Amino acid sequence: AVVSTQSTGFSLSIPFCCFVLCATTFTFGVSSLSTISFIHTISYILFERQSTSTYNTAYTFTFVLGIDVSSMTSRKKYNTPNIHITLLFLFILTTSHITQGAYNYCEVLSKSFLFYEANRSGRLPSTNRVPWRGNSGLRDSSGGVFDVNGDGDLTGGYHDAGDHVKFAFPGCYSLSILAWGLLLNPQAVERCGETGNYRDAIKWGTDWIIKAHKSDNVFWGQVANGGTDHAFWGPPELMTMNRPAYSISPSQPGTDLAMECSAALSAASVVFKLANPTYSATLLSHARTLFTFGDTYRGIYSDSISDAKGYYQSSGYADDIVWAAAWLYNATGETSYLNRASSDWAAGVSSSASWSMLSWDSVGSAAGVLLYQMTGNNAYKTPVESILNYWQPGGGITYTPGGLAWNSQWASNRYAANAAFIGLSLASQSRYVSWAKTQIDYMLGTNPQSQSYVIGFGNKSPKNPHHRASHHSLTNSIGSPTDNLYLLTGALVGGPDQDDSWSDDRNDYVKNEVAIDYNAAFTGAVAFLVAQYGGTPYGTSGSASSTTSTTGTQQQTPPATPATTTTTTTTGTQQTPPTTTTTTTGSSNSNANPNSQSGPSENSVTQPSGGVVNIYSNGALSSSWGDWSWATPRSLADTTVVRPGSPASISFTPQGWNAVYLGCTSGSCIDTSKYSFLEFWVNGGSGGNQNVGLALLQNQASVGLKKISDLLGRAIPANSWVKVTVNLSTFPGVTSGMVLNGLWIQDQAGSAQSKIYLDGFDYYSSSSSSGSLSTTTTTTTGTKPASTSTTTTTGQGSSTTTTTTTGTKPASTSTTGTPSTGTATSTTGSGTTPGVSSTIYDDSLNSAWQDWGWAGRNLANTSPVHGGSRSISFDASFYGGLYFYCPGGLDPSKSSGVSFWLNGGSSGGQTVKARLVKLVGGNSVPQTDDIPLNTLCSGYNTLPANTWVSCTLSFTSSSQTSDGIQIMDTKGASQPTLYVDDIKVLAK
Numbered sequence: 011a012v013v014s015t016q017s018t019g020f021s022l023s024i025p026f027c028c029f030v031l032c033a034t035t036f037t038f039g040v041s042s043l044s045t046i047s048f049i050h051t052i053s054y055i056l057f058e059r060q061s062t063s064t065y066n067t068a069y070t071f072t073f074v075l076g077i078d079v080s081s082m083t084s085r086k087k088y089n090t091p092n093i094h095i096t097l098l099f100l101f102i103l104t105t106s107h108i109t110q111g112a113y114n115y116c117e118v119l120s121k122s123f124l125f126y127e128a129n130r131s132g133r134l135p136s137t138n139r140v141p142w143r144g145n146s147g148l149r150d151s152s153g154g155v156f157d158v159n160g161d162g163d164l165t166g167g168y169h170d171a172g173d174h175v176k177f178a179f180p181g182c183y184s185l186s187i188l189a190w191g192l193l194l195n196p197q198a199v200e201r202c203g204e205t206g207n208y209r210d211a212i213k214w215g216t217d218w219i220i221k222a223h224k225s226d227n228v229f230w231g232q233v234a235n236g237g238t239d240h241a242f243w244g245p246p247e248l249m250t251m252n253r254p255a256y257s258i259s260p261s262q263p264g265t266d267l268a269m270e271c272s273a274a275l276s277a278a279s280v281v282f283k284l285a286n287p288t289y290s291a292t293l294l295s296h297a298r299t300l301f302t303f304g305d306t307y308r309g310i311y312s313d314s315i316s317d318a319k320g321y322y323q324s325s326g327y328a329d330d331i332v333w334a335a336a337w338l339y340n341a342t343g344e345t346s347y348l349n350r351a352s353s354d355w356a357a358g359v360s361s362s363a364s365w366s367m368l369s370w371d372s373v374g375s376a377a378g379v380l381l382y383q384m385t386g387n388n389a390y391k392t393p394v395e396s397i398l399n400y401w402q403p404g405g406g407i408t409y410t411p412g413g414l415a416w417n418s419q420w421a422s423n424r425y426a427a428n429a430a431f432i433g434l435s436l437a438s439q440s441r442y443v444s445w446a447k448t449q450i451d452y453m454l455g456t457n458p459q460s461q462s463y464v465i466g467f468g469n470k471s472p473k474n475p476h477h478r479a480s481h482h483s484l485t486n487s488i489g490s491p492t493d494n495l496y497l498l499t500g501a502l503v504g505g506p507d508q509d510d511s512w513s514d515d516r517n518d519y520v521k522n523e524v525a526i527d528y529n530a531a532f533t534g535a536v537a538f539l540v541a542q543y544g545g546t547p548y549g550t551s552g553s554a555s556s557t558t559s560t561t562g563t564q565q566q567t568p569p570a571t572p573a574t575t576t577t578t579t580t581t582g583t584q585q586t587p588p589t590t591t592t593t594t595t596g597s598s599n600s601n602a603n604p605n606s607q608s609g610p611s612e613n614s615v616t617q618p619s620g621g622v623v624n625i626y627s628n629g630a631l632s633s634s635w636g637d638w639s640w641a642t643p644r645s646l647a648d649t650t651v652v653r654p655g656s657p658a659s660i661s662f663t664p665q666g667w668n669a670v671y672l673g674c675t676s677g678s679c680i681d682t683s684k685y686s687f688l689e690f691w692v693n694g695g696s697g698g699n700q701n702v703g704l705a706l707l708q709n710q711a712s713v714g715l716k717k718i719s720d721l722l723g724r725a726i727p728a729n730s731w732v733k734v735t736v737n738l739s740t741f742p743g744v745t746s747g748m749v750l751n752g753l754w755i756q757d758q759a760g761s762a763q764s765k766i767y768l769d770g771f772d773y774y775s776s777s778s779s780s781g782s783l784s785t786t787t788t789t790t791t792g793t794k795p796a797s798t799s800t801t802t803t804t805g806q807g808s809s810t811t812t813t814t815t816t817g818t819k820p821a822s823t824s825t826t827g828t829p830s831t832g833t834a835t836s837t838t839g840s841g842t843t844p845g846v847s848s849t850i851y852d853d854s855l856n857s858a859w860q861d862w863g864w865a866g867r868n869l870a871n872t873s874p875v876h877g878g879s880r881s882i883s884f885d886a887s888f889y890g891g892l893y894f895y896c897p898g899g900l901d902p903s904k905s906s907g908v909s910f911w912l913n914g915g916s917s918g919g920q921t922v923k924a925r926l927v928k929l930v931g932g933n934s935v936p937q938t939d940d941i942p943l944n945t946l947c948s949g950y951n952t953l954p955a956n957t958w959v960s961c962t963l964s965f966t967s968s969s970q971t972s973d974g975i976q977i978m979d980t981k982g983a984s985q986p987t988l989y990v991d992d993i994k995v996l997a998k
Contacts, residue, residue, distance in 0.1 A: 113454050113468075115536050116202035116545030121466055121500030122533045123207040128479065128498055129526055130214055131176060131246065132166035133159075134709055137210075142496040142705075143479060144713040144743060146246035147174065150233045152224060152255050164233050164255055167218030170321075171525035172477035174246045176233040178222060179311060179322050180370040182271040184530040185215040186337065187368075187376070187431070189277035191534020194435060198541035202548065209281060216278045216293060219271050223296050224257075227303045231267050232256040232315050243488045245479045247713050247743040256315040264311025268304025269330035270373075272297045276337035294341055301334050322370065329374040332359045336380045351381060355390065364393035367401065367417065368428040370527050379435045394432065398442060401429045412457040412510040413448055420520050423453050423463050423505030424528045431531035434538035443542060450535050453502065458510050465524075466499035475503050476519040484715065484742065488516060493760060495667070495715075502528045623680060625672055625753075625771035626690075629658030636675045638752070641668035651693055651767045653731050654897075655929050659693070660768040664702050664757030672771065673707070673752035680750040680773050687889060688736040688753070689864070690771040692718060697764025698728025704736065706744060707752035714742030717758060723866060726766070733770075733864040735890065850894055850908070850975070850993040853880040858896055865890025865979070876911045876958045876991035884977070886922050887985050891978035895929065899973040900995060907964035908975050910993040912947060917986035918955030922946075922979060924963045926972040937972045938963070942980070953988055962996070 128140045131147040151162030168184075170177045192199055192208050199205050222230040234253040242251060258264030275297035282290040304327075312323045335351035338344070355377065363374035375394050382390035400406045401415050408416045417425040430449040433442030448456070455462040455470070462468030465475060474481075474494050481488070482495035494516065501524040506512040512521055539545075625635050631646055644662035652659050662670050674680070694700055704721065705712040719725050721734050738744050755768060850859050855869055866885035875881040884892055907926075914920055923940045944951050947961040963975065975993070979985060 112451055112456065114546050114548065115540045115543065116204070117548035118454065118464060118467055118500075118536045119199070119202050119204055119533065119540060119545070120207070120548040121464065122502075122529050122536065123204065123211050123500065125465075125498060125500035125502075125524070125529055126168070126211040126214070126526065128501070129169045129171075130166075131169050131174070132218075133161060134711055136709055138709055138711055140711065141707070142482070142712045144247045144708055144711040146249060147176075147233070147253065150176070150253055150255065152230055152257070163224075164218075164221060164230055166214070166221060167233075168215055168526050169246065169479075172475065172519070172523055173236075173239050174234060174242075174249060174478065175236055175239045175321070176218075177318060177322050178219070178229070178231040179267050179270060179318065179324065180525070180527045181215060182219065182267070182274040183370040183373065184527045185212060185219070185274035186270065186277045186333070186373075187527075187530040188212055188215075188533060189274065189281050190376075190380070190435075191431070191531070191537050192281055193277070194534065195537035195541045198537050198545075202540055202545055209285065212278050212281060213289075216275060219275060220292065220296055223271075223300060226299050227307065228257055228259050229264070229268060229271065229300065229303070230255050230257045231264060231311055232318055236317055236321050243478055243481075243483055243486050245482050245714075248484075256317060258309075258311055258314050260307045262314035263304075263307040263309030264314050265304040265308050266324045266327035266330045267311035267315075268300045269327060269334035272300035272304065272334040273330070273337040273373075275300065276334070276341040279341050297334075297338060297341070301338060304334070305331065325371055328354060328357070329359050329362060329372060329377060332377040333373040333380075336377050336384070340380065340384060348381075348384075351377070355381065360389070360393045364396040365400075367397055367425060368432050368531060369425065375432050379432060383435070391436065394436065398429070398433050398436070401433075402441075402445060408508060410457075410506060410508055410510045412452065412459075412506075414452045414457070414506065414510070415449060416506075416508050419507060421504040421523065421525075421528060422507075423502055424525075424532075426505075427453065427502065427528070427532035427535055431535040431538070434535055434542075443538075446535060447539060447543070450532070450539060453505070453532070457506075459506075459512065461506075461512060463503050463505055463512075465501045465503065466497050472503050472514050472522065473497070474514050474516040474522065475501060476516050476523045477501070481516060482715065491758070495758075498524065500529070502532050504528070622775070623685065623773040625773070626660060626768075627656075627770055627772065629656055631672065634675060636673050638671040638673045639669060639754075641670055641757075644670060648767065651695060653691060653693075653769050656769055661695075661765055662755075663762065663765045664700055664759065665762040667757050667760060669705075669754040669756035670768065671752065671754040674750075681747070682738050682744055682750060683747045685773045685775050686738055687774040688738065688771070689774065690734050691731050691769040692726055692734055693731045693767040693769075694726040694728045695765045695767055696728060698730075699725045700763045700766045701757070701759040702726075702763075702766060703756050703758045704734075705754050705756060706738075706741060706750050707754070708748055708750055712754075713744060713748070713750075715756070716742060718755070731767075731769070733862070735864050737889070848995045848997075850896075850995060851882065851910075851990070852992055852994075853878040855894070858898065860895045860897075862893040862895045862974070863891060865892060867892060871989065874913055874915070874956070874958075874989055876913070878991075881913075881989050881991040883987050883989055885985075886920055886977075886979040886988055887981075887983065889979050891976050892990065893927075893974060893976045894993070895974040897973065899928075899971055900926070902965045902971060904998060905965065906996045906998050907962055908993065909960065909962045909996055910977075911958045911991045912953055912961055913958045913989040913991070914953030914955045915987055915989060916955060918953055918957075920953045920979075920985045920988045921951070921981060922953075922977055922988070924961070924975065924977045926963060926965070927974045927976055928972050929974065938965070940978075958991070 124139060127138065128143055130138075130143065131150070133145045133148060134143065148161050148165055149156075150164040152164055155163040157163070164176075167176045168181055169175070170180065188208075189212050192205075192212070196205070199208050224230065233255045238251050239253075242249065258267055275293045279290045279293035279297065282293065308327070310324050310327060312318045332351045332354045335347045335354070339347035339351060359374045359377065362372070363378045366372040366374060368375050375397055378390045378394040381387070382394070403409060410416050414422065415426045415429060416422050417429075426449045430446035433446040436442055453463045455468045460470055462471040465472050475498050477494070477498050480494045480496045480498040481491070483490055504519075504521040504523050506521065515522060624632050626632065626646075629647060629649075629652075631637060637646060639662070641662040641664070644660070646660050647658045648661035649658050651661070660670060662668070688706075699719075701717065701719070703715045703717045705715040707713065716736075718734060721736060722732060726732070739746070744750070753771070755766075757763065848856070850856055851869070855861055861867075861869065865887070868883045869880075871881045871883040872879065873881075882892070884890075912922070921943050923942050924946055925940050926937045928935050928937050941963055943953070943961075946963060947953075947959045950959055953959065965972075977990065
């Protein structure tokens with residue numbers, strides 16, 4: 011602080027009042043509204059109320075708290091030593107409070123760019139850092155124009171907000187403001203290590219603008235119909251609706267839109283002038299042409315693109331012309347653009363800039379600041395100061411009790427951030443700097459609720475923004491799931507009401523919407539605060555591995571490098587993903603050095619022969635796949651609960667949205683044009699009924715997710731292994747020709763659940779050839795049997811109860827199977843020795859055999875039946891299958907094969923195949939060819955309706971030892987239920 015004075019009559023009042031100011035500062039804090047208001051009052055008393063006759067010359071009082079009182083005082087020079095001492099003392103006392111920011115602004119800056127990445131549309135790059143986002147809007151086009159990959163010519167760009175429309179008008183505004191923020195604070199951004207991410211955020215948008223500018227006088231200004239888009243509540247990867255595109259042209263002009271996009275391209279051309287000169291020149295060329303187009307054909311864009319009226323209706327284009335012309339002058343130095351900006355400014359934009367703060371529909375204040383920065387002419391600055399003064403405490407704007415300048419209930423944070431950015435851009439006016447800091451700090455948590463309004467920042471941040479992708483409903487419901495599935499890191503939500511009240515309610519889009527324009531000026535303001543108050547580079551430049559939920563319920567995104575898990579137990583309901591490689595105790599994972607991996611391979615599609623890709627089998631992860639899991643603790647070599655014949659399984663405790671994540675590192679990534687099915691096994695352990703989901707990934711991003719219980723058609727059973735068969739053609743987000751490079755099994759409850767076990771992950775080219783072990787559970791309803799004999803077989807961590815009924819049979823029995831390790835014990839009634847003429851199924855399954863099927867089935871169907879009173883009903887759809895396994899095996903020296911009867915039910919027309927298999931290392935290996943129906947069943951190409959036909963599956967070699975029979979669908983599509991009965995081993 012510097013005050014020069016020659017008056018002695020003023021020497022007592024200033025020290026005294028400065029003491030009061032100092033005490034106020036330490037009592038209430040530098041950034042509090044009460045402090046600033048009080049300083050304004052004291053400053054007025056000190057200077058404005060003094061007699062002008064006592065002043066000889068001008069004085070300057072530049073207050074270290076950011077209050078510029080020069081405009082409030084008369085002009086006289088003073089020089090009193092004790093004034094110097096007092097104000098120097100005040101300077102020393104206050105400096106420690108103002109040179110450091112209350113927050114790590116670099117962290118805020120870093121996370122803001124993650125939000126922009128989360129709102130990307132189109133085909134995502136391999137550098138994508140938001141793993142729950144995948145490709146979307148790939149059919150967006152200007153009229154059926156597609157590239158060699160099938161991508162439309164309008165793919166890319168940004169989704170506007172929590173919806174999936176691409177609105178170019180607010181989008182281009184956002185890009186111009188983003189670019190300006192970087193140009194004003196390049197050193198601060200570099201200090202945070204975010205220059206690359208900042209440029210990427212800009213370029214993702216400007217690439218799309220170039221695409222949309224199809225010819226000199228045609229620009230595509232919107233993709234997707236607002237009403238149709240908003241009627242769908244789900245992630246963009248699952249969109250199926252038609253997405254029309256809308257353009258401006260000489261007959262349907264849009265001066266405002268053309269000018270906003272011209273400004274964005276001009277500003278971006280300056281950003282890339284040194285970093286990428288060729289790209290910069292391309293941007294500038296389009297900027298010039300768009301300016302000429304918009305200037306030549308005058309009109310308001312929302313009159314031409316009428317669908318935009320309900321969302322972003324423009325009020326005029328005079329300010330947009332000045333904004334575009336100013337940026338072209340900045341980019342080219344050509345005075346013709348400056349002259350144009352100056353004349354249009356004077357013609358009326360200067361007036362609007364004095365009363366209208368920055369927004370997507372009003373850029374006059376920004377144009378004034380930019381022109382002032384380039385020319386130093388106060389004619390541009392004065393109107394902007396007028397609106398900024400209105401936004402100061404006592405200036406006219408409404409303030410919440412907690413100190414937020416509150417302009418509108420709709421996105422109050424946005425307008426305050428915009429005003430803060432404009433104030434900071436006039437940094438020569440120091441009072442605006444400290445005021446702007448109070449506004450941004452309010453949004454970061456300095457408010458009565460200590461509520462951060464930036465998702466993923468601070469100890470208390472939003473978790474339920476009005477955002478379809480992060481909510482990730484698979485039922486087109488804004489209410490399901492209860493909490494957003496994924497953390498929308500870095501997004502600034504709408505903000506509080508006039509009384510500082512706010513609730514984390516997804517349905518309240520007024521206070522909880524997010525949008526790319528909300529974060530635009532906010533990002534620039536935060537960069538300014540880094541420059542003014544400093545900041546520490548955050549983590550790995552905001553990589554996904556550093557994205558941490560503070561709410562305790564939401565998705566932790568995977569680390570950037572694969573790591574096997576630690577056995578350390580963590581506390582709480584949400585786990586932070588590891589950022590360094592740890593080692594699993596007892597793991598048999600044979601991956602290459604995980605630290606050498608940057609993430610699952612995106613492009614390597616070398617497919618193995620044989621139509622099978624093994625991911626995890628025989629207790630170990632394939633060497634071509636890595637463990638990127640963020641579930642802790644977990645084990646990839648758990649020996650407590652295993653399938654028969656398998657030495658180990660994968661286990662983890664679902665909680666806090668954690669997951670087991672297996673990613674392709676090289677070689678066997680999955681081309682869905684070659685592979686049609688994923689199969690794996692799950693065991694619910696002691697608890698069962700876990701709420702977990704399967705996500706399939708492309709370029710490390712989820713393309714879709716389904717709950718495992720939905721895939722099974724029932725709850726995950728306790729203490730039982732059951733096979734999950736996934737038809738890729740019907741899985742959400744998966745399309746033919748897509749390359750999948752990972753999967754994860756993720757908690758969907760948010761809170762702790764019981765441990766779950768997984769095994770046998772394999773991709774298949776056609777029907778299942780794993781045949782691997784399925785589990786069954788038996789549920790009995792109706793009349794209890796007259797007498798039962800029960801034997802329990804216990805094997806590695808699991809148990810099975812085999813029940814054979816003697817006497818009266820139950821009225822209704824639904825059997826879904828439960829395998830066990832060890833040898834099943836034959837009980838009273840039907841036990842026989844395999845290898846001789848014996849029964850596998852006759853009204854019930856022989857106790858020497860186990861049901862390991864993977865199709866919907868009922869082993870106690872009452873009609874139709876071939877013999878006795880029961881048969882098997884079988885849903886032979888989507889390559890589902892019956893699989894009956896005998897631990898003792900079939901001896902081909904004593905048996906010639908297996909016979910059975912099939913019935914097409916009331917519909918008929920089904921087709922199936924069958925084979926004999928043998929369990930080897932936890933997987934079933936075919937011992938015969940897949941025998942088609944017309945060979946099995948006396949020339950039937952399809953099953954007849956309501957007719958039993960005899961079928962035989964024969965050994966082809968006396969050396970073919972087998973221990974199982976599989977009967978499977980061959981169509982890969984839905985078929986009517988068919989029936990199986992009287993399955994017998996044929997004696998030689």
